[in-house]
Amino acid sequence: MNNLDTVLLQSREAFLQYRTRSGMAKANFLEAIASEIEALGDPLIQKAMEETNLPEVRLIGERGRTCNQLRQFASMVREGSWVEARIDTALPDRQPLPKPDLRKMMVPLGPVVVFGASNFPFAYSTAGVDTASALAAGCSVVLKAHPAHPETSAMVAGAISKAIRACGEHAHVFQHVQDSSFEAGKFLVQHPLTKAVGFTGSFSGGKALYDYATSRPEPIPVFAEMGSINPVFILPGALKVRAAKVAEMYAASITQGVGQFCTNPGLMLSIQSPELSSFTQQLATKIREVAPATMLHPGIANNFIKNRGKALKEKGVTLVAESSVPAKSNQGIPTVASVNAEDFLKNPALVEEVFGPYSLLVISKSREELFKALDAIPGQLTATIIGEDDELVDYADFIQRVSDRVGRVIINGVPTGVEVCPAMHHGGPFPATTDSRFTSVGIDAAKRWVRPVSFQNFPHGLLPAELQNQNPLGIWRMVNNTWTK
Template identity: 60%
Template sequence: MANNFKEASVEEINQVMQQAQTAFEAYQKTSVEEKSIFLETIANEIEALGDELLLKASEETNLPLPRLTGERARTTGQLRMFAGMLREGSWVEASIDTALPDRQPLPRPDLRKMLVPLGPVVVFGASNFPFAYSTAGGDTASALAGGCSVVVKAHPAHAETSELVYSAIKKAIATCNMPEHIFQHVHGTSFESGKALVQADDTAAVGFTGSTGGGLALLKYASERKKPIPVFSEMGSTNPVVFLPDTLNKNAAELAAQYTGSITLGVGQFCTNPGLMLAIESEGLHHFISALGAGIEAVKPAKMLHAGIHTAYEKKSAAALEQAGVTEIRKSATAAADIEARPVVASVSAETFLQNPLLHEEVFGPYSLMVICRDEQELIKILKSVSGQLTTTVMGTDDDFASHPLLLQLLPTIAGRVLFNGVPTGVEVCASMVHGGPFPATTDSRFTAVGTNAVKRWVRPVSFQNCPDALLPLALRQANPLGIWRLFDGEWKK
């Protein structure tokens, strides 16, 4: 679909970012309750758009209405989740160490620390999640909750959807009497617009979900600034899944059905898609491969998000299948049309996989590669060879887990989320979720893009020493007017 929106110029982007800085300063005077109501009002206004929003998103992305209905609920749910986080209050990590004037040999001053917002945040909308990772998605919700202003660059693949969500946010701004430019929205398809947003003097941080190339480009732009800023890019991941021997021998057919669904869910267009499978040679593995192949063959091709993603899938999957030693297990029996993708699974020996870096790369779409290992040592070698991941999964019985302690010990070192007996597709939005991982899954493995802890990307700690009580932020005042949990002289108190 053609994008009919005007591309923002560098001059316009600089003006937008200046406005964002002014709004950020005004937003600091907004109370916790006012911010909470603002986030809830955005959620209400998005829901008030009704079917118009869902139909437009489906038209632009080829995603089915049930998927989009669920994603809209996730989007409004996380806005309300952050409102609840603000009201609870402990996210600011307030800590107080009161003065010890008589301490010997040196007295201790009164010290009080909390998290404060960085400033204007630039968010790049994601192609594969037109709601949850785009205009009013997790980056925007967490940044607004953290006290930052936000500028979103709409993804050109669903620009009209982004405009509709923007209209909902503008209504919420007016209803809640928020600073006019606390949230702004721009369009751009060129590298220049993205570079200008990152390098504008007033930009304080960047959020991105997309390709490795795109994420690294933004990181480079940020590093070239006179004053570097953090870039939180969530990029590629093959999400390796380990199938242990006992569970394959006992549950091959069930596991194959489960992973047929996961590999092809959403036409494979999830950053947590299981693109790499690992197992030790066994009879159970052969049963699993046979059943998985039959399952994949029965899945009909479906349209991908847009022509660019489809072209990339066709190119990268073909290149992987053409590599020496790679065997195609099965692909969808139905021929693909237009921008439809045919699901495909393949296999390769561990030895060949280790020698061919191309096979380590993500193929974004309904594709997965099974790496067949001779023993546990070779399997561990494969895991150590893969780059940082968003997820890694282990499928096994209790006997499997008891028999492979070294393997289990390795898994948390390569990924931000370790799953047991499940599928990586599906990310719960809650305080305990980590959607991040070692480079190149993300540019900073210390943070998550999903859940309440996502707010910590947009804040920094500040310590106040011997500050008069009346001048302190409310979270640090002696009487605790917000009633939040604080670490007070080494003890958690409310």
Template identity: 45%
Template sequence: MIPSENEIDVVVKRAEAGFQFLQQCNVIERAKLMHTIADEIEAMGTVLIETAHLETALPVGRLEGEKVRTVNQWRMYGDAVRTGLYTEARIDQNLGGQIDLRKYNSGIGPVLVFGASNFPFAFSTAGGDTASALGAGCAVIVKAHPAHVRTSQLMADAIHRGISSYGAPAEIFSHVVSDSFEIGQQLVKHPLVKAVAFTGSFAGGKALFDLGQSRPDPIPVFAEMGSINPVFVLPDYLKNNAETFAKQYIGSLTLGQGQFCTNPGVLIGLSGERFDTLKAYLGAEIQTISAGKMLHQGIADHYIRLKNERVECDGVRILAQGKANVEEGFAQAILVEADAACVLTNPELLEEVFGPFGLVISCADRHEMEVLMSRLAGQISLTFAATEGDMREYQELFTLAQNKCGRLLFQGMPTGVEVKYAMQHGGPFPATTDPRFTSVGPDAIKRFIRPISFQNWPDEFLPKELQNGNPLQIERLVNQQWTKD
């Protein structure tokens, strides 16, 4: 049943009440709440894994690992909140003997989270967006992804059990189930919603961003919208690594049926004997890859359509294909090739194909490679398969790359995102709508906070993070000296 506009209004107003509760919770209390929720998710039995497997076709082993990651995210983010790191408490006293200024970061308001299709745990109902928003002190409304509603409900139930066990009001987390685009639009436009988090397609993310900006009171929409994650392979590296690299690249390209936001969809190198050798290894390797079932039929159909469009483009040639499977919902891996000149005149070739699709681009010389780099849109990641000698010789290429992505890799592959403080999972538009923030790692909390300054306030009415004596024992910058009272 599709919720009515009145029902949506009730949900958001409940979230506003939950936000007001969280405003009264200090960092230690919020951290304890997050750990309690993590315990509930961890305690869930095989039904969670079995349900997600049936709804998404993702392997059981992959889902078990993703559940561990999800639990660890809640605990890691909670520990980060507990330190006061994101409070960024600042105290300037005795300014001219009359002014006492104190500033800290507070939650921005109720946050709307759209569940992602490709990570039913880590980027969906109980994913990093929900954890980081609650950690910031914001109530959360999750709109379940229609492709795994039962999984989403199980996760929502676990979150509510954690909230109840901790003793917080249920209003701090709401779960909306609907496959209606209109419901999502109503939620984004509701005046009490103060931020949006989304992981998915460019079309979906951009539509939500435009909607958020068109409100009478514009709000931030933090949308991760995909990436081709280019890999530049340089000549000296290829001298001794072609066969090994080919296995790594094809493995990363087809990981999860190419349904990660970090699959390396484009490989770029210099024409010549070494690159030809690499292409032969790549072709042999992809032929060993079996067709895999996609997350749902809609994604499979979209993949097939885009794949066929690329293959039919003038100047594009099929290099090799994986094993076929005619069953519905399955995707065959494919590697195509084109010259840089062809790609530069057909920029749509540098747009993401969500699935096990790779484009190999041959550049005539270094200048053409630099031109291609300059034409790239913003990326989540960009990789150099190179030696240190390559990097010294291609310094201009490296310099250009730093303006194109959020994470720059030297060797290795971009799949396998570490959930760490130093991770930057985001990049210049159109990879994300705001390259200043990450959606992975504790710094994801920064998306949902805003600074507020208190001037000459009596100590007892200040937030505990700013009070004299620092009852929470968090670090604060007091008159340019870090201290813990």
């Protein structure tokens, strides 16, 4: 691991220089990365298609989202208010003691280790949101490429290197590590110069990194986005008036991207009724129509087959429908199963994620049993409620309880499709993530990589621009308890 030790030493050196760069300089750098990725053109898309089996239109869209993210972070740091500047000016004559001048702002944590994700080769990988937000925050980044798309990752890393040279940034502000061994990941997380970790992937992978990080002599934060089954509560009134529409919407959401989105709806819950039976039949019809498709890599496909098989054998679980088209090797088979709430409540295995195009419908006998089923579901990225306006009001307390255990509550929509905007929270209580207080989508994702520092009684010339009296950057600040620009 000598070479990885060097990588962290270089990252630390780069950090010490990069942390002093202005918001303007960082914005130019992030925008240059976006432009260099776009300049890679069609060969990048073709390479990603080859390595991930994802369709062209999806990858073009994901590249757009990735560059859009980079530019949103660029806007954020160019504008500058994100550092949460607070100024309390001195009161030298205060009795019984004078009040000192105090000024506070966010500063970057240090070198960040980012693990690329298999299911988003652009948006959560090499120049994805973890890298973009860490660079925006002023941290250096060591990126461990996901072994399922090494060449795609190398191409994007090359684009970042070009941007580094074009902007005159430190050569090691971003470093690309291709070692896919378990030991390499462990070494990077345990290295004393690593100050934070970003990860998107499986529960077992994320939890292992969390355990390494929290048992270091100096514990560090790990932002691991792990499994989520994204429960969908379908209320009786909605089924009465639009069962077919909901069935169609969910057949699409469950199978979108071969079910390989972290917000894939893996659990649907409702109350038994003739309308629910009708909905189930309509959903079954739609699911049968969706053809199996090749998953990201053989490991994921094998796990899907294994976990789906295991889930279908659990007590009380019955197959509702699967794709009527025979599956080839490494393909995910669109599947819906069902179970009654009584069996569901007795079996914690039924809230484990089956990563892929699989969803389990839990049928309650009553509203009370539906409420109990909610309590059996651990922390999630999202939960969705499908209901008519009047019944949503009737279920207001229930919706409140739902929001207690998730990061995002959706009314009458689908959880798939994560909008990149300031009001998005992509995170949630454990085990959805290791830290429910932070998002991995949207500009607030940069908050993961910073901490506050107070500057007391500083000579004005030594203060960062963000905290100088004349507010040279024109940012929003809380000055003597009042927000001002």
